[in-house]
Every structure is written in structure tokens, then in C-alpha cells.
Amino acid sequence: MAKNVIIMGATSGIGEALAVRFAALGCDLAIAGRRADRLQAIASKISSEHNVRVIWSEIDVRREDAPLKISHLASEIGGVDLYIHAAGIGHENVELDPKIEMNTVDTNASGFVRCIDAVVTLLRSQGTGGQIAAISSVAATRGLGASPAYSATKALQAHYLEALRQMVNAKGWDIRITDIRPGFVDTPLLEGKKYPMTLPLPYAADHIVKAILKKKTVAWIDWKYQLLCAAWVCLPKIAWENLPVGFVPFYKPDSGKKAAAKAPDASNPAETPEAPKASAAAAEDKPEGK
Numbered sequence: 288m289a290k291n292v293i294i295m296g297a298t299s300g301i302g303e304a305l306a307v308r309f310a311a312l313g314c315d316l317a318i319a320g321r322r323a324d325r326l327q328a329i330a331s332k333i334s335s336e337h338n339v340r341v342i343w344s345e346i347d348v349r350r351e352d353a354p355l356k357i358s359h360l361a362s363e364i365g366g367v368d369l370y371i372h373a374a375g376i377g378h379e380n381v382e383l384d385p386k387i388e389m390n391t392v393d394t395n396a397s398g399f400v401r402c403i404d405a406v407v408t409l410l411r412s413q414g415t416g417g418q419i420a421a422i423s424s425v426a427a428t429r430g431l432g433a434s435p436a437y438s439a440t441k442a443l444q445a446h447y448l449e450a451l452r453q454m455v456n457a458k459g460w461d462i463r464i465t466d467i468r469p470g471f472v473d474t475p476l477l478e479g480k481k482y483p484m485t486l487p488l489p490y491a492a493d494h495i496v497k498a499i500l501k502k503k504t505v506a507w508i509d510w511k512y513q514l515l516c517a518a519w520v521c522l523p524k525i526a527w528e529n530l531p532v533g534f535v536p537f538y539k540p541d542s543g544k545k546a547a548a549k550a551p552d553a554s555n556p557a558e559t560p561e562a563p564k565a566s567a568a569a570a571e572d573k574p575e576g577k
């Protein structure tokens with residue numbers, strides 16, 4: 288059982304839900320994200336409700352000082368047993384707004400690599416071993432036309448984690464690497480829109496905790512999305528590239544009512560892309576208004 292847990296991206300959604308669950312398991316926490324007010328409030332609530340130590344640090348994964356700040360958190364909490372990377376953004380961007388695309392690459396690709404590499408180095412220097420768990424997505428499975436940067440950066444995350452598993456195995460380092468791939472989860476990332484097959488946050492968070500505790504290498508959240516992605520992979524390139532994923536008339540992510548009116552069909556890949564919505568905040572180089 289992990290004792291000291293660092294969670295990057297703990298100010299809302301999946302990261303916050305995981306913070307509550309690991310505190311309930313008796314772990315001390317170090318939580319991070321860009322919104323200091325949220326970090327302070329969450330740290331104070333969790334520490335009083337679960338009688339564990341919770342420290343926090345304002346960290347932007349896009350900035351070069353992120354690794355140093357992670358290392359300070361680790362020292363302050365007395366070493367890290369488990370690092371969870373839940374920081375990420377996701378937006379549809381059919382207009383290919385360059386600010387949205389580049390911000391997604393900076394956060395989900397560069398920021399991800401910056402933090403994960405820093406933690407691998409940290410765990411090696413501690414000499415105690417440990418575990419890294421990152422929330423990628425089912426969107427890693429194939430390129431999604433509605434959100435090119437999001438799906439491409441999630442694929443980078445999944446490949447990066449696989450590469451690191453090969454590296455630690457070859458080197459004999461005692462580091463476990465877990466890739467969590469959820470489908471739609473009801474968090475602020477979806478901006479209140481109704482998508483097919485959306486999982487309630489508590490259900491998804493419980494399954495993620497189980498996968499982390501079991502030290503799985505890859506965990507799909509949940510089995511329905513695993514089946515769906517297996518079907519996606521089987522589709523030939525020509526079929527996939529002509530499939531209007533996210534663009535079919537009865538399923539428009541911009542229209543929550545229309546999407547909710549039709550029952551989800553897990554057998555139809557066109558109905559279930561994990562492709563979040565664009566917003567004006569997406570283009571801003573600052574925390575989204577959530």
C-alpha cells in the first residue's frame with residue numbers, strides 16, 4: 288500500500304476524487320495544480336476529514352520549474368511511493384484554433400513528459416522503488432477528427448508509458464508504471480455536456496483506485512470502453528478514416544439534449560469518441576474557468 292502519494296492535477300475531477308480515496312486509505316498526500324485557492328481548500332478539507340497530512344503546491348506542468356517543485360513536494364512529504372498524473376486538458380477543435388492545439392500539446396505532451404521523467408529520476412534517486420500512474424484516455428486508441436491534438440497527445444502518453452515500462456524492465460529498476468485509460472467521465476472537463484456512455488465520477492474513481500492498487504500496467508475504465516476500443520483497433524485504416532466519429536447528425540457534442548435523447552450504442556464507434564468540447568478558455572494560457 289502506497290504511503291505517500293503525489294497527485295498532479297488534483298484541483299478537480301478525477302485527480303480530486305483520487306485524492307479523497309487515497310486519503311481514506313490512510314495515505315499522506317501532496318497535491319498540485321495551478322489553482323492555489325482550490326488546492327488550499329481541498330487540502331484543508333481532506334486532512335480534517337481523514338486525519339492525514341496533505342500538503343500542496345501551485346504547479347503548472349507547462350513550466351520548466353515543475354520538476355523542481357515536484358522534488359520539493361517529495362522532500363517535504365518524506366519521499367514518494369506513488370505519483371499520479373491526472374493533469375490534462377481536452378477540447379474539440381474542428382476549427383483548428385492554433386492556441387487550443389498548441390496549449391493541448393504543451394499540457395498533455397510536453398508537460399506530461401516533463402513531469403513523468405522528473406518522477407522516474409526521483410524514484411531512482413530515492414532507491415526505494417515506487418509507482419507512477421497516469422490518466423491517459425481511450426482517445427489514445429486512434430486519431431479522432433473532432434479533437435486532433437487531444438487524441439494525438441493521449442496516444443503520446445500511452446506510448447511514452449509503454450516505453451518507460453520497457454526501460455525500467457531492461458534496467459531492473461523497481462518502478463511500476465500504470466496507464467489508466469478512461470472513456471467519458473463526468474468531470475468539469477466535459478463542461479456539463481451529456482455524452483454517450485459517460486461514467487459517473489465516483490464509479491470511475493473507484494475503478495481507477497483498484498487498478499492502481501493492483502499495479503496494473505494498462506487499465507481500461509471500464510470494460511465497455513475496452514470492448515469498444517478493441518473494435519476500433521480492428522477497423523481497417525480506410526474504414527476508420529471515413530467514419531464520421533463525433534460528426535454524425537444524431538450525435539453532436541455541442542448539443543447535450545440531442546445526445547442525451549438517443550440511447551448510447553456501444554457497438555457503434557461513431558457514438559462514443561472520448562472527445563471533449565472546445566471553449567473560449569481553452570485558448571487561454573491560464574487555468575480554465577471551471
Ligand SMILES: NC(=O)c1ccc[n+]([C@@H]2O[C@H](COP(=O)([O-])OP(=O)(O)OC[C@H]3O[C@@H](n4cnc5c(N)ncnc54)[C@H](OP(=O)(O)O)[C@@H]3O)[C@@H](O)[C@H]2O)c1
Pocket residue numbers: 295296297298299300301302319320321322325346347348349373374375376377394398422423424425468469470471472473474475476477561574575577
Ligand atoms: N473526463 C473525461 O471524460 C476523461 C476521459 C479520459 C481521460 N481523461 C483525462 O483525465 C485527466 C483528468 O481530467 P478530468 O476529467 O479530471 O478533468 P478536470 O476536472 O478538468 O481536471 C483536470 C486537472 O488538470 C489540471 N491541469 C490542467 N492543466 C494543468 C497545468 N498546465 N498544470 C497543472 N495542472 C493542470 C487541472 O488543475 P488546474 O486547472 O488547477 O491547473 C485539474 O486539476 C486528463 O488528463 C483528461 O484528459 C478525462
